[in-house]
Amino acid sequence: MTKSQFAKRAGIFTAIALVVALVVTLGVGLYTVRRPLPTTDGSIRLSDFAAPVTITRDERSVPTITAETDADLMRAQGYVHAQDRFFEMDYRRHVTSGRLAELVGDVPEAIQADKVIRTLGWRRVAEQEWKLISQESRDLLTAYADGVNTYLKGREASELGVEYTVLGLSAGTPDIENWDPIDSLAWLKAMAWDLKNNFEDELTRAHLYAALGDLDRVQQLFPDYPIQDNAPIVAGPNAPTAPAVTSPARLSGERDSALGEYRDPTAAAAFASAKAAISAVPQLIGGGEGTGSNSFVISGAHTDTGKPILANDPHLGVSQPSVWHQVGLKCKQLSDSCTFDVSGFSFAGMPGVVIGHNHKIAWGLTNTGADVTDFFLERLSADGTAYQRGADEVPLTTRTEKLAVAGVEEPIELTVRETGHGPIVSDVLGLADVSALPVPAGSPSAGSNGYAVSLAWTALQPGATMDAVFAIDRATSAEEIAAAAAKFEVPAQNIVWASTDGDIGYVMPGKIPVRGTVSDAVVPADGTWPRPGWDAAYDWLDYLSGDQLPRVTNPEEGFVVAANQAIVAPGDRPFLGRDFDYGYRSQQLRGRISEDIAAGTPITTEMAEQYMLDDANPFAEKLLPAILRLDIEDPFIKEAIDELRTWQRDGLKQSADAPGAAYFASVWAHLVSGTFDDDLPDSIAISGGSRWLAVMTELIDDPQSSWWDDRTTINVRETRDEILTRALTNARYELTNVQGKEPGRWSWGDLHQFRPTHSLLGGADIPAPVRWLVNPAPVPASGGSSIVNATGWSPQLDKRGRGDYQVTTAPSMRMVVDLSDLDASSWVNLTGNSGHPASRHYTDQIEPWASGEYFPWPFSADAVAEAATQTLVIEPRE
Incomplete structure (x- = not known):
């Protein structure tokens, strides 16, 4: 249930729309939306902490937590995750325990999801893992849960996320349960799934x-x-x-x-x-x-500093907020009781850093397959x-x-x-x-x-x-x-x-x-x-x-x-x-x-950043020769094909402003449809993944293959060139209808937009005021499927013969680590670090991410202090 089907209950559209209109009219809408924003500056006293903890935030509200013990460090991370992302955490734990219908109500999709997850037993396995992990891990998970619960204490649901206010209009405001350490372990099952x-x-x-x-x-x-x-x-x-x-x-x-x-x-x-x-x-x-990921590491023998460079950008589903929460976890002084000096990307709801670097080692992850x-x-x-x-x-x-x-x-x-x-x-x-x-x-x-x-x-x-x-x-x-x-x-x-x-x-x-x-x-x-x-x-x-x-x-x-x-x-x-x-x-x-x-050429961190932004289309290089040697007489189609020749001379870059990239994408969608729709059941979706590119790479060299034949035409056996010509023609007419008759003015980015949507409130069935609140404005995106800048999309056509070229998977973050100077490293998140729509940090990294920018990644105490724009000090309560 990725798009808020819960709102399909009878009367919910009208109810939400009326309430939203009412609160806006009364001038309390802003208060309702801003109420969950956390306190991130000043000093507070909390009884669960053993010693002072300092939480600094930079201009993108990325926290660096400094503590004197591992337990306080994890407590503070739990507190910060709850500050920034509690609804996301709560939603995740309902999903991973097969209790989504408890949160969203009598929705068939939610009930079906619960049945699948209960059958698999994610939560049951997590409970068994609690007995297998080390006592030290149990202690850290418990400390993290204590930090979450410290933040929850005394707060109403509406203070934790505007989503609870909206849910209250449909399924009733849920009771907020304390966080349990098993909730964190169950998240590993969602990762694996x-x-x-x-x-x-x-x-x-x-x-x-x-x-x-x-x-x-x-x-x-x-x-x-x-x-x-x-x-x-x-x-x-x-x-x-x-x-x-x-x-x-x-x-x-x-x-x-x-x-x-x-x-x-x-x-x-x-x-x-x-x-x-x-x-x-x-x-x-x-x-x-x-989906997929890129990662690479280069020896210092080939870099400008003589030390290694490491880069990573996991390609995951598009979500709002991003799946990642950036954080630094630093001991005031490394010792037997305080052992962390690490910064990177974490999952809200789970302690520690999943991808990043500490003071000695950097690491990146990609799925093995x-x-x-x-x-x-x-x-x-x-x-x-x-x-x-x-x-x-x-x-x-x-x-x-x-x-x-x-x-x-x-x-x-x-x-x-x-x-x-x-x-x-x-x-x-x-x-x-x-x-x-x-x-x-x-x-x-x-x-x-x-x-x-x-x-x-x-x-x-x-x-x-x-x-x-x-x-x-x-x-x-x-x-x-x-x-x-x-x-x-x-x-x-x-x-x-x-x-x-x-x-x-x-x-x-x-x-x-x-x-x-x-x-x-x-x-x-x-x-x-x-x-x-x-x-x-x-x-x-x-x-x-x-x-x-x-x-x-x-x-x-x-x-x-x-x-x-x-x-x-x-x-x-x-x-x-x-x-x-x-x-x-x-x-x-x-x-x-x-x-x-x-x-x-000595490789620099800037070069590594650009490697990950490479939007050249290697598959087009394999397919274009078969297209460009076709003898097509129609000047209307030839005008579009000329854009492919221009695109080829420009290096086959799948950049947002490239007309040839837009045309090639449309040709590809019509080509796979014309080749396989007559052979395969409707329930088989042809994705933008590399497997279908490999299939077509082999098929393009066999012009008489039976796959080219259109079984819907009686007593006619089509060949490769006929299907290619049909795809070129259909794509020309599609783009003419949606982007105009002048191919030179077509734009890949106008077709291929990044539209992150809220996991529960972002769908088209939700009233517009709520969608406007939780869904960021779309931005044009470069790249494409099986391209290094991997902004995936589906080549499936609708009944009108038009494609949906929207970004479906994307680099969920990008990072480059300079092992010669950790403060010279860089990173960017997909959306922003906050999960609150009223926060500017809900969307403040989207435009930079889409345009290929990176931000400084301070790590040393001096760099963190210099980058700090807010400081929250947690003092133990006596």
Whole structure:
């Protein structure tokens, strides 16, 4: 539920509009909106603190917290997070605990989200993790929660967020509960859910097979990683050795190896239903194809200072406010009782810094794309109480969840069933198309209702990732960063790092399942397709960890680029998965860095900043030759194609003011529609992700491929050039309708706008006064999908044949760390540090972010003091 469907309740539009109009008329609207703004200057006394704490804020209200103990530091961070972002925190904890309907009321999407999350058991896993993490981490989490609760004490909901005032008109003003340390741990499950990657690919393969009935055609839509063109993160001797894998013996009742017959399911409606259920779960970070991140680290041997430079810009879903909260956590003096000297990007609701640097080490994160999920087909007993394993039936584990709904007296009861692989998700997701996959002959019958589907996911097994967050914040050497990373189990991340001592490196942490080889599998048994749950040969055998995962320190090449591409050559280490980004961004970065190194140009922080803003379109370089050699007579179309030639001469920059960039984007949208719409079900969305670019890169060299043929034209077989011509024509008319008949006046930025919307109150169904309050004005954006400046968009066309080119994913922040002088580092957030619409810091970084600006990042005590515009001192209350 990403767009406030809660407001669809009867009469809510009128009620909110009237109340908003009333409070504005009475002159109290400003008071209502400004009431949640926190006190950020002066001195206050609070009983929970042991010693004075100083919180300075710079001109963008970025706080630096200085304390004498770790406990006070975390208390203060909890206090500051609650000051700036409490509604966001509260919304997140309702989502992660499957209690969204308690907050927003009787909304079907919210109830569906709660059912999915309760089935997966995010909160239950977090409760188990509390027992696994160290006592020190429990103490820090408790201190953080104490700080949040200190801020909440005595404050009404309307003092914590204007959202509560609006919600009160619909679902009733919610009771504000104290923050619990488990609320912070549960956030890690939301991170893992949004970044799980292969989940959607596995589901899509199953649905495509159900629709096409042809394994080869499905595989063509998931091409191999182009290792010959795009280098992996780690190569050669730095790649890990593949573990020896021996599949377990089959359980009694094993079937023969002959292939079963393909069953022709009608699964499109079921798949659409499953997608709707999955989409109901709010994307708190943003995930799926099209998201990603850039990171790189460059040795001091190639920089102007002789020390490393590190950069990172995670590409996540567009949200308001940004997912990140900038903060500095600094001990007045480092000691055994006070161990933090760190600054960077945090999540409101979780203590510590997730990405940033301390006084010795800088680090950045990107998603690995490792395969950490699998669907298992489960053959259930007739009464639905057991599942088959070999020739035996094993009782299902069941539990009953009660879902409370605001404004509804009786809770909804949900029965959750689990197998040894994981929860049965088909009870809440449908997934009939998955259960209709062909299975080897001799497999147990699915019965009239099809197989049930369970989900195995590493995030559903408790771990100690929270220990890793604190350990990384305090790491001071290559050995310590590797040891800390080893605890970071989910979500699986690439970590690039650099030290003030001059070392650089890469380490991949994560809990990665090992799958056995199944020689007679009907579809690949490598984790890319759902697996027969009744056969032990398909079970996960173990998990990779430690030295089995890739890492490199001070590589000979002198730099590392980790931008979601393959971690190692895919064929060499298949146990890491195969659904990686296809490497267009990573190779573009590698090319820029390599060229400057080869030219002997010392790399500066300013150059690193510009690397991340690179908006050249590498895919256009592959597609344009086929377009420009077409013999098109129509002068109206040729006039537009001339803009592509101009754009090519200008370097194929996807800049906001480029007419050729606008036309190429429209051509691309019409090209994928004209190529695939007649072959694929409506429920399969063609995204802007790199996979579809890889598909088209291979297809463009095969002008007679059957994919080009439009099945809706009888007795006509179209070829590549006919579909390209049609796309060029349709795009010309589309842009003429929306931007005028003169191609030279077209603008990519007018089509491709950054429109961050509030997660709950930002949708079109909300009354305009509220939308105006919580949604910032749109700004034109450069970049695009699978471009280093990765402002993703969807190429889907509407019924009128027009595209929606709005930014859907974006660099959620950008940072460049100068290890020679940490005060010379730079950063920028996506929106602003405040979560309060009445604060100027709600939106004060949007325009700079969109225009490619960076801000100074003060770190030393002197630099922090010089940058301070406000100072709040917390004194202990005697």
